[in-house]
Structure formats: C-alpha cells, structure tokens
Amino acid sequence: MAPDHVAKQEEVPMFAALTGLGLSTAAGLNAYIPLMVVGLLANLTDAVRLPQGYEWLSNGWVLAVIGVLLVAEFVLDKVPVVDHVNDIIQTAVRPASGGVVFSATAAAARLDESTWMAEHPAVGWVLGIAVALAVHLVKSGARPVVNATTAGFGAPVVSTVEDASSLGMSLIAIFLPVLVIVAMVVLAFVAWLLLRRVRRYREARRARPAGP
Numbered sequence: 001m002a003p004d005h006v007a008k009q010e011e012v013p014m015f016a017a018l019t020g021l022g023l024s025t026a027a028g029l030n031a032y033i034p035l036m037v038v039g040l041l042a043n044l045t046d047a048v049r050l051p052q053g054y055e056w057l058s059n060g061w062v063l064a065v066i067g068v069l070l071v072a073e074f075v076l077d078k079v080p081v082v083d084h085v086n087d088i089i090q091t092a093v094r095p096a097s098g099g100v101v102f103s104a105t106a107a108a109a110r111l112d113e114s115t116w117m118a119e120h121p122a123v124g125w126v127l128g129i130a131v132a133l134a135v136h137l138v139k140s141g142a143r144p145v146v147n148a149t150t151a152g153f154g155a156p157v158v159s160t161v162e163d164a165s166s167l168g169m170s171l172i173a174i175f176l177p178v179l180v181i182v183a184m185v186v187l188a189f190v191a192w193l194l195l196r197r198v199r200r201y202r203e204a205r206r207a208r209p210a211g212p
Contacts, residue, residue: 015177017127020105022173022180024098024128025187028135029166030077031090031097032070037170038101039063047174054104077159080152087140091133098132099125135187142194145201 026034035057041048042058056062076086103124139162146154165187172179 016105018177018180019173020102020124020128021131021184022169022177023101023105024131025135025180025184026166026169026173027098027101027128028094028132029139029162029169030070030073031094031132032066032073033163033166034101034170034173035097036063036066036070037167037174038104039066041174048104050104054100057100057104074163077162078156080147080155083143083147083155083159084140087136087143091136091140094136095129095133098128098130100128102128102131135191138191138194142198145198149201 023034023038026037038048038050039057039059040063042050043060043063050057073086073090077083103121105124143155143158146158169180169183169187172183
C-alpha cells in the first residue's frame with residue numbers, strides 16, 4: 001500500500017504542472033483565452049475548482065472585462081503594423097497571464113487532490129511567466145517577418161491559427177493534461193521553423209546591396 005500512496009502523491013503534482021505548462025503556453029499566444037476558459041469553467045462547471053485567492057477569476061464582472069479585452073486582442077492582432085504595437089504592449093500582459101493561470105493550476109487539473117502547488121505559489125508564478133514570455137517572444141519575433149513576406153495578408157491567418165492553438169491548448173491542459181507534452185513538442189517544432197525563417201529573412205536583408 002505504501003508504494004501506491006507515494007506514487008499517487010508524485011503523480012498529482014505532475015498533472016498539475018502539465019496543466020500549468022499548457023495554460024501558460026496558451027497565454028503566450030493569447031493572454032485572455034486561457035483566463036476566459038479557466039474562469040468560465042470555474043463559474044459554470046466543476047471541471048475547475050479555483051484555489052483560495054483566485055476566486056475572482058470566475059466573477060462575472062471580471063469575465064466581462066476579460067471578454068472585452070479578448071475581443072480587442074482578437075481584432076488588433078489581425079491588423080498589420082497594429083499587431084506589432086499590440087505585441088509590444090502584450091510583452092507585459094501575456095507573461096502576467098501565464099503566471100496567473102499557472103498559479104491557479106492546483107484547481108485546474110481535474111485529477112489534482114494535492115496542495116503542493118498551493119503551498120509553493122512562487123513556483124507557479126515563475127514557471128508561468130517564463131513559459132508565456134518565451135512563447136510570446138517567438139510569436140512577436142516572427143510576426144513582422146510574416147507581414148513583410150506576405151505583404152500583410154498573412155497576419156489575420158497566422159493570428160487566427162494562434163488563437164485556435166491557444167484555445168485548444170487551454171482545453172487540453174485542463175481536460176487531457178497528459179497530452180500537453182505532445183502539444184508542446186509540436187509547438188516547439190513550429191517555433192523552431194519560425195525562428196529559422198526569421199534568421200534567414202534577416203540574413204537575406206543584410207546581404208542585399210545598399211541602395212544609392
């Protein structure tokens with residue numbers, strides 16, 4: 001019986017961590033989608049049980065504000081040039097959102113019956129901020145290249161894919177946290193491809209002869 005008990009105690013924080021990683025990754029793509037998903041599920045269902053100190057996330061007025069910001073983000077991120085300005089502003093917002101949703105992980109994972117994450121709140125904040133910031137930097141670094149190489153027509157397409165990915169990752173993180181690893185591997189591969197494209201674009205620009 002003892003080994004089973006120990007295994008359970010180790011497994012639960014793992015699921016909580018996977019949920020937090022998935023949600024903070026989603027926040028790096030869109031700050032408001034994972035906040036909205038977690039808040040709505042906590043408000044309307046039993047799938048998410050917010051820990052003490054995070055009950056505000058399911059408040060109707062808070063969700064309304066998040067909804068307005070989500071609509072604004074949805075529109076602004078699809079307009080060339082404006083999306084770059086929005087990314088600059090979101091450099092602070094997306095990591096903060098990642099910290100919030102990771103810190104609420106103790107309740108977001110359905111299998112979590114442990115208080116480990118609640119007893120170590122700094123871990124959630126640091127990891128959530130770091131993951132969301134890393135994803136945001138890749139996103140914001142690749143967007144100008146996408147705009148430049150597609151004359152701006154790629155912005156709404158790429159933004160829509162990012163929004164869909166953020167929503168999908170949020171749902172996977174809460175309902176199927178074990179698949180977060182697979183999703184993050186896929187996103188990491190996509191990020192690697194984008195970074196290669198950004199590097200080649202910058203090298204090509206540097207190689208161009210200077211104009212008269």
